[in-house]
Amino acid sequence: MLDDLALFISIVDAGSLQAAARQHGLPPATLTRRLQRLEGQLGCRLLHRSARRLLPTQAGQAYYEQCRPLVSALKQTTEALDVGMNKVQGLLRVLAPVNLARGLLAPMWARFLAAHPEIRLELFLSNHDEDLWQHGADVAIRVGEQPDSTLYQRRLGTVELVVAGSPAYLAERGVPTHPVELSAHELLVIEPLGPWRFRDPDGGQTLTIEPSARCKLNELALAVTLAEAGLGLLYCPRTIAHEALQTGRLVQVMPGWTPPGRPLYAVWPQRQQPAKVRALIEHLSDFALATPLLQGAGPATLHSPPRSDHAPASHLD
Template identity: 30%
Template sequence: MDRLESMSIVVAVVESGSLSAASRRLGMPLATLSRKVAELESHLKTRLLHRTTRQLSLTETGRSYVAACRRILEEIEEAERAATGEYTVPKGDLAVTAPVVFGRLHVVPVVAEFLAQYPEIDIRLVLADRVVHLMEEHVDVAVRIGRLPDSALVATGIGAIRRVVCASPAYLDIHGEPAKPRDLASQQCITFEGLESARAWRFGSGKTEQAVPIHSRLVTNTAEAAIEAAIHGAGLTRVLYYQVADPVRSNALRVVLDTFEPAPLPVSLLHTGQVPLPLKLRAFLDFVTPRLRARIPREFGHLTGT
């Protein structure tokens, strides 16, 4: 059994979504491909794929094995490029993920600039307001907003973002501006559930941190919907400052309770730290890191009044 061929086949099956699609992609008879996958599973003495007539998915063992296969095959490709003198030209595919609004406002322009400079690199950009697992979802780089748990991932800080409470001037004229967090009990609130609980918002930090009960008249799963509702006078919302920077500058929204804000959340670039670092990934990190730092002004992380 050719192990490298078997690794390439199982990766192709996963990327294609089915055995038949991988067969067409590789130009290999379906029976041959299916036999080689079965031989690999027999050699490993474990099942890598759950196969049904409608769906193909990885087992838990399969997920970790395919991730390792990707790394091994990529390292071999890098070694071959180095040996043939092609290593000086970054090329290949990259998968990048970022939060939806931050990605649209800041990552997309930088990625577009990167693509223009590196014509032999293609990028798959996944914008999602959830934690995307790099290894399981085959992502090379993540922009992550928030404190990072201990892990084997390599993180590079690129800035910090405030969490702000804001509302439209029209809403505040009618309902009054809260002077302290506890005043929120009598206010109408809009909660973006990706950032806060719909029942309580937290203020301060360390020993002064407190959870303040609120009444969420509207709960939404996107920051953009919460912001739009706040602009239309539906209540106070809490989001990240970069998400409302433009409405605040145009006075469509006004920030309140700024002296009670918790510590800003760090913004980081994450990758798995594989060794050697693929040239395409090194090129991307070197390119985007200073540009994303430049796109996060000090005001995004500055606590007014402190």
């Protein structure tokens, strides 16, 4: 009925069936048939039609005057929605982990904004899995398995975990070679990593320990700073500690005992992705694939080609 109503409005605006038919690219007979259908649904005649003139009836004039602004507003809303779904522009709200967003991902944001000048980016950084609905967010970047089945997701890569300490600390306290030896060490524990999990790739053995913390904190960069100061061993993402490891301020220990990597995801609430969301997710995916640290690359493979991994999963840190 809405389509027929819009045609009725355009017929009155055009002043004739033939002119309205040309505007819509339809045969005049089709417009006549649809106009008659609308009149039948309303139970009244809307137009006086003759060979030379077309004028609204009294009921048709009242219907036209009341419905025209509504049809115009609906058309404008539909066009705006179509632009939002199909053009990369407008406000884009993103939730992301603090250290990952302002560290390894920093150049990604700059490149994305440069590539899409009509986007206004609003970043909310948090070390917790913030609620997308509450924040009105379009996308969230999260680390770890994602149990929320109401969200759609795309796996971007893997974040490797390492255990590391400063050269001074290791010289004083010794270098552990097995997870059970960690009980004799000062440990810096980051929430929400929780239990420290290890896997022995040679024997296939897995081991989980509950670390007794000398210091427990929820800020990754500060934890790396404390480890560099020789205050203890750190269990953390390589993405956070890679500069300290490369420069020798930290040294990885127990390389034979590999903590299971944590999956990296983009998650979003809408099944139908607006163009701006699709653009960001593709940009994130390309960036992650080109970044070895986001593909679980250890020190021996840090400069090797990244592997592709788009398997679906769940949330992020």
